[in-house]
Each structure stands twice: as C-alpha cells, then as structure tokens.
Amino acid sequence: xxYEAYFSKSIAALKxxxxxxxxxxxxxxxxxxxTALHRSGPNQAREVxxxxxxxxxxxxxxxxxxxxxxxxxxxxxxxxGGTRNIAGTTxxxxxxxxxxxxxHGKEAALVFTSGYVANETTLSTLGRLLPGCVxxxxxxxxxxxxxxxxxxxxxxxxxxxxxxxxxxxxxxALPKDRAKILAFESVxxxxxxxxxxxxxxxxxxxxxxxxYLDEVHAVxxxxxxxxxxxxxDGVQHRIDIIQGTLGKAFGMVGGYIAGSKATIDxxxxxxxxxxxxxxxxxxxxxGARASIEHLMASNKERAAQQDRVAQVKRRLAELExxxxxxxxxxxxxxxxxxxxxxxxxxxxxxxFNIYVQPINYPTVPRGTERxxxxxxxxxxxxxxDHLVAxxxxxxxxxxxxxxxxxxxxxxx
Numbered sequence: 001x002x003y004e005a006y007f008s009k010s011i012a013a014l015k016x017x018x019x020x021x022x023x024x025x026x027x028x029x030x031x032x033x034x035t036a037l038h039r040s041g042p043n044q045a046r047e048v049x050x051x052x053x054x055x056x057x058x059x060x061x062x063x064x065x066x067x068x069x070x071x072x073x074x075x076x077x078x079x080x081g082g083t084r085n086i087a088g089t090t091x092x093x094x095x096x097x098x099x100x101x102x103x104h105g106k107e108a109a110l111v112f113t114s115g116y117v118a119n120e121t122t123l124s125t126l127g128r129l130l131p132g133c134v135x136x137x138x139x140x141x142x143x144x145x146x147x148x149x150x151x152x153x154x155x156x157x158x159x160x161x162x163x164x165x166x167x168x169x170x171x172x173a174l175p176k177d178r179a180k181i182l183a184f185e186s187v188x189x190x191x192x193x194x195x196x197x198x199x200x201x202x203x204x205x206x207x208x209x210x211x212y213l214d215e216v217h218a219v220x221x222x223x224x225x226x227x228x229x230x231x232x233d234g235v236q237h238r239i240d241i242i243q244g245t246l247g248k249a250f251g252m253v254g255g256y257i258a259g260s261k262a263t264i265d266x267x268x269x270x271x272x273x274x275x276x277x278x279x280x281x282x283x284x285x286x287g288a289r290a291s292i293e294h295l296m297a298s299n300k301e302r303a304a305q306q307d308r309v310a311q312v313k314r315r316l317a318e319l320e321x322x323x324x325x326x327x328x329x330x331x332x333x334x335x336x337x338x339x340x341x342x343x344x345x346x347x348x349x350x351x352f353n354i355y356v357q358p359i360n361y362p363t364v365p366r367g368t369e370r371x372x373x374x375x376x377x378x379x380x381x382x383x384x385d386h387l388v389a390x391x392x393x394x395x396x397x398x399x400x401x402x403x404x405x406x407x408x409x410x411x412x
Contacts, residue, residue, distance in 0.1 A: 017338055017339070018337075018338035018339030018340075018341070018342045018343075018360070019338050019360045019361060024038060024349070024355060024357075025038065025039040025040070026038055026039075026048070026050070026355065027039065027045070028060070028061075030061060030066075031061060032061075033050070033053075033055070033058050033060070033061045033378055034049055034050040034051070034053060034058070034376060034378055034379055034383075035047050035048070035049055035050070036048055036050050036355070038349070038353075038355065046353065047353065048349065048353045048354065048355045049353060049354055049355065049379075049383055049386070049387070050355045050356075051354060051355065051356045051373050051374065051375070051379075051387060052355065052356045052357050052371070052372055052373060052374055053374060053376070054217075054247070054248040054249075054374065055248065055249075055251050055376070056220065056221060056248055056249040056305060056329065056374060056376055057220060057221070057249050057251070057295070057301040057302070057305055057376060057377060058251070058301070058376055058377060058378045059220070059249065059250055059251030059252075059291045059294070059295070059301070060251030060252070061251070061378075062251065062291065062294065064290050064291075064294050065251060065252075065287045065290045065291045065294070066287075067290070068286045068287050068289070068290035069283050069284075069286055069287040069290075071286070072092065072282055072283040072285075072286035072287070073283045076090065076092065076282040076283065076286075077282075078281055078283065079278070079281050080093075080278060080279035080280060080281050080282060082278055082279070083275065083276060083277060083278055083279060084279045085275055087278075087279070089279070090279070090282040090285065091282075092282040092283075092285035092286050092289070093111060093279060093280070093282065093285050095285070095289055096111055096285040096286075096288055096289045096292075097109040097110065097111055097256070099289050099292050099293060100244075100256050100258055100292065101258055102296075103219075103225060103226070103227050103258075103292055103296060104227050104228075104231070104236055104242050104244075104258040105227070105231075105236055105237055106242065106258040106259050106260065107259070107260050107261045107264070108258070108259065108260065108261045108263075108264035108265070109256050109257065109258040109259075109264065110256060110257050110258075110264050110267060110268050110274065111246075111254055111255070111256045111279075111280060111285070112254065112255045112256060112257075112273065112274060112277075113253075113254060113255070113277055113278075113279075113280060114245070114247065114253065114254060114255045115144065115216050115243070115244065115245030115246075115247060115248075115254075115255030116143075116144040116255065117144075117255060117273050117277070118144075118243050118244075118245075118255030118256055118257055119142065119144035119145050119147075119148050119214060119243055119255070120144050120145075120147050120148040120151065120273060121148070121267075121271045121272070121273025121274060122148065122212075122241065122243065122257050122267055122271065123135065123145060123148030123149055123152060123181070123183065123212065124147075124148045124149075124151040124152040124271075124273075125152070125267055125270050125271040125272075125273075126152070126181060126210075126212075126267075127148070127149060127152025127153070127154030127181065128151075128152045128153060128154065129266075129270060130154075130179040130181075131179060132178055132179055133152070133154045133155070133178075133179040133180070133181065134154060134155040134156070134157060134174060134178060134179070134180050134181075135149045135152065135154050135155070135156050135157070135180075135181045135183055136156075136157045136159055136167065136170060136171065136180060136181065136182050136183065136209070137149050137156060137157070137158060137159065137183045137184075138158075138159050138161055138162070138183065138184040138185065138195070139158050139159060139160060139161045140161045140185075140188050140190075140191075141183060141184065141185060141214070142185065142189075142214060142216070145183055145185075145214060149183070157170050159184075161188075162193065162195055162196060164196055164199045164200070164203065167182070167200065167203055168203050168206075168207075171203055171206075171207040171209060172207065174207070176207065176208050177208065178208075179210075180207070180208065180209035180210065181209065181210045181211075181212050182200055182203065182204050182209040182210065182211050182212065183212040183214075184197075184200060184212075184213060184214070185213070185214040185215075185216070185217070186213060186214065186215045186217070186218045186222075186228055186229035186230060187215075187217040187218045187221075187222075187229060187328045187329075187330070188217075189216075189217045189330060189372075190330075190332060190359065190363065190364050190370075190372065191324055191326060191330070191332060192324065192326030192327075192328040192329070192330030192331070192332055193326045193327070193328070194229055194326075194327055194328055195213075195229075197213065197229060197230050197233055197235055197239075198233060198235050198238075201235055201238040201239065204240075205238070210240045210241070211238070211239045211240045211241070212240065212241045212243070213228075213230060213239045213241070213242050213243065214243045214244075215227075215228035215229065215230065215242055215243065215244045216243070216244055216245045216248060216255075217248065217328075217330070219244040219245065219248070219249055219250065220248070220249025220250050220291075220292075220295050220302075221249050221302060221305070221329060222302075223236075224299075225295075225296040225297075226249070226292075226295040226296055226302065228242070228244065230242065240259055240260070240263065241257055241258070241259045241263060242257065242258045242259065243255070243256070243257045243258075244256055244257075244258070246284075246288040246291075249295070250288055250291040250292060250295070251287075251291055252284055252287050252288040252291060253280070253284060254280050254284060254285075254288060300377075301377050304377030305329060305375065305376055305377045306329065307377075308375035308376060308377060308379050308384070309329045309331065309375045311375070311381075311384055312331055312373065312375045312384055312387070312388070313331055315384065315388045316331070316333070316388060316391065319388065319391075319392050319395075319402070320402035320403060321333060321391055321392070321395060321402060322334040322401070322402065322403045324370070329374065329375070330372065330374065331372070331373035331374065331375065332359075332370045332371075332372050332373075333370055333371045333372075333373060333391070334368065334369075334370050335358075335369050335370055335371065335400065336367055336368065336369055336370075337367075337369055338358070338360045338361065338366075338369045340369075340398060340400070341358040341359070341360060341369040341370065341371065342358045342360075343398065344358070344371065344394055344398060344400075345357060345358045345371060347394050347397070347398075348390060348391075348394060351390075351394075352386070352390035352393075352394075354386070354387060354390055356371050356372070356373060357371070357372070358370075358371060359371065359372050373387075
C-alpha cells in the first residue's frame with residue numbers, strides 16, 4: 001500500500017469539502033485576555049480578539065491561579081514523576097480531589113489527565129465490569145462518552161436527544177434488576193441546550209439506573225458555587241457520578257469524576273486509563289484548586305459572563321443573524337455550509353481581527369455548520385460592538401440568509 005498517497009488523498013478530500021482544520025498560531029497575553037497575538041508568519045503578528053475560547057471565565061489568566069502555580073512549582077518542581085500508583089500521590093492531588101468532592105457535594109473525587117479520558121475511562125470500565133450492563137446514552141453525547149460506551153463492549157441503547165418519554169420507554173423495556181447506566185450531558189456545547197436533569201433522575205430512580213452526568217460545559221458556570229447545572233437545579237445529590245473538566249471554566253487542564261467513596265474507589269482500582277497514566281503535574285493540581293476555590297466563593301465572573309452572553313444574543317437577534325436559541329452561555333450562529341463557514345471565519349480574522357473557528361462535520365451534522373461564539377466576562381462593550389458590526393458586514397458580503405430566533409433568557 002502507498003501510505004503517503006493515501007494520507008495525501010484523504011487530506012485533499014477534506015480540503016475540497018472545506019473541512020480541513022487549520023490551526024491558528026495564537027499567543028495569549030497575561031492580563032490582556034481575550035486579546036491574543038495571531039502569528040501568521042515570520043515576524044508577522046497582530047492583535048486579535050478571541051471569541052471562541054472555552055476558558056469561559058478567563059480563569060486561565062487569573063492572578064490567584066497564577067500565584068498558586070508559581071508557589072507550587074517552587075515547592076514541588078514540575079512533573080508528578082509517574083503514575084500515582086507507582087510514583088505516589090502528591091498532596092496537591094489529594095487537596096484537589098477534596099475540593100472537587102466538596103464542589104459537587106460528593107464523598108470523593110478522582111482526577112484524570114483530561115475530561116476526555118475521564119469520560120472514556122469511566123464509562124468503559126463501568127460498562128465492562130458491571131455484570132450484564134446496558135448503557136443508555138443520549139444521541140448527542142460527546143465523542144468521549146461514545147468511545148467509552150463502545151470500548152466497554154456493553155449493550156448500548158441510543159436515546160432520542162433530551163426526550164424523557166423515549167428514555168422511559170426504553171428503560172421500562174429492561175429488567176428492573178439489570179445493571180443500567182443513564183448517561184447524558186448537562187449543557188450540550190454545539191447547540192447550547194440543557195438536559196432535563198431532574199426528569200432523568202426520576203426515571204433512574206424509578207427503573208434502577210445509575211446516573212452519569214457530564215457537566216464539562218457547566219462546571220464553574222452554573223450553581224451557587226459553580227458546581228454546574230445539577231447544582232443550580234438542586235439535584236446534584238441525586239446524580240450518582242458527575243464528570244467534569246478542569247480545562248474550560250476553571251482555566252487549567254485535566255478531568256475528573258465525583259461520586260460516592262465506593263464508586264470512586266472502584267474506578268480508581270479498575271480503570272486502565274487512570275492506573276497506567278502519568279499523573280497531572282502537582283503545579284497543575286495547585287492551579288486548578290485555586291481556581292475552583294475562587295469560583296466557589298465568587299459569583300462575579302459568572303454574573304458578568306451571563307450579562308455578556310445576553311447582550312450578544314440580543315444584538316445578533318436584532319440584526320436577524322441566525323443564532324440557535326438556547327438557555328445556556330453558548331452562542332451558535334448557523335451558516336449551513338462547510339466551505340462558506342470556513343470563508344466566513346477567514347474573513348472575520350483577516351478583515352476584522354476576530355478569531356472564531358468554523359464548526360463542521362463530524363462535530364455537527366452536515367448542513368448545520370456554524371460558528372460557535374463564547375462571550376466571557378472580559379469581553380468589553382466595545383468588543384461586542386465590533387463583533388456584531390463585523391458579523392453584520394460578513395453576512396452582507398456573503399449574502400447569507402437571516403432569520404430572527406427567539407432569545408431565551410440565560411439563567412446562571
């Protein structure tokens with residue numbers, strides 16, 4: 001086989017479809033987020049405004065987080081030295097897991113190297129080891145959850161998205177005493193809609209299922225202490241396993257699960273993706289804990305972020321820019337064509353110094369290509385004015401259709 005020819009032909013096909021991913025060379029600047037330097041060549045750099053970061057609250061720049069990391073690196077050095085089973089668990093990991101358990105009102109927590117690994121490893125371990133397990137998974141669950149279910153080799157049942165009636169019908173068809181996992185997300189990051197968590201809890205309790213909730217796009221963002229949508233809705237105590245990330249609103253890197261002591265110990269003792277992986281550096285654990293503790297005590301960042309989101313949604317609706325209506329902090333702007341979506345984002349970057357990425361298949365279905373805007377507390381009124389005017393100009397330049405969507409109030 002001519003491997004090089006196969007690889008080259010595959011890449012060419014992606015480019016022809018407009019789905020080839022180009023990485024922008026960005027240099028974040030301390031105390032200047034969401035502004036960054038875009039490097040487009042040797043000695044070529046200009047300031048751009050980032051409108052698609054998952055550092056939702058700007059905590060990756062926060063002074064308290066930076067200070068905690070500076071102190072930790074001087075105390076502990078850099079790496080963790082290996083897996084926690086062999087190299088030992090640093091005290092910073094212990095403290096971080098205690099903070100995460102407290103955040104979610106659970107007995108224990110376990111940290112992984114990423115949110116992806118946390119999902120894939122936990123679901124694959126549970127599905128593989130629970131006798132006769134069946135996993136009921138929402139149709140729009142993240143790839144990490146899909147891969148976890150697939151690797152578990154357990155029976156899987158795909159649920160219609162956010163459809164409680166469909167979920168009940170499929171749960172009711174299973175034996176009451178059979179091991180079942182009901183797996184879903186709180187905030188779905190591409191459309192921005194939110195799961196009926198309380199309804200899922202009621203179904204799980206009625207039919208004897210374990211609830212597994214991915215709060216990746218909600219931790220730090222919702223609830224009185226930033227515990228997520230389940231905390232906001234007063235139902236986190238009814239969720240068996242909460243999965244989250246340190247890499248979005250907390251501004252760091254890593255993932256975790258939180259649950260009962262027995263559940264967490266079972267995963268800790270059985271999951272290859274935890275057992276055989278080098279631990280996060282203690283400096284990362286220290287920074288993450290500082291970010292969590294700050295957001296548990298402060299609502300300022302959440303309130304400011306929700307204000308920015310509401311402003312952007314309202315302003316775009318006034319111009320009939322087609323925003324997919326939702327109750328979350330995600331602002332999906334529908335384009336509907338992969339090639340044009342790429343051209344739109346290229347023009348925003350080249351002509352208006354706005355950085356936002358195209359979202360194409362397979363992340364979203366063909367025909368629903370979009371740009372995904374994530375306003376944050378550090379975006380100023382002037383930045384919003386510039387974004388709205390720039391999108392208006394680009395929509396006009398490409399002759400893109402306009403449609404007015406209902407604006408849904410964003411509830412923190």
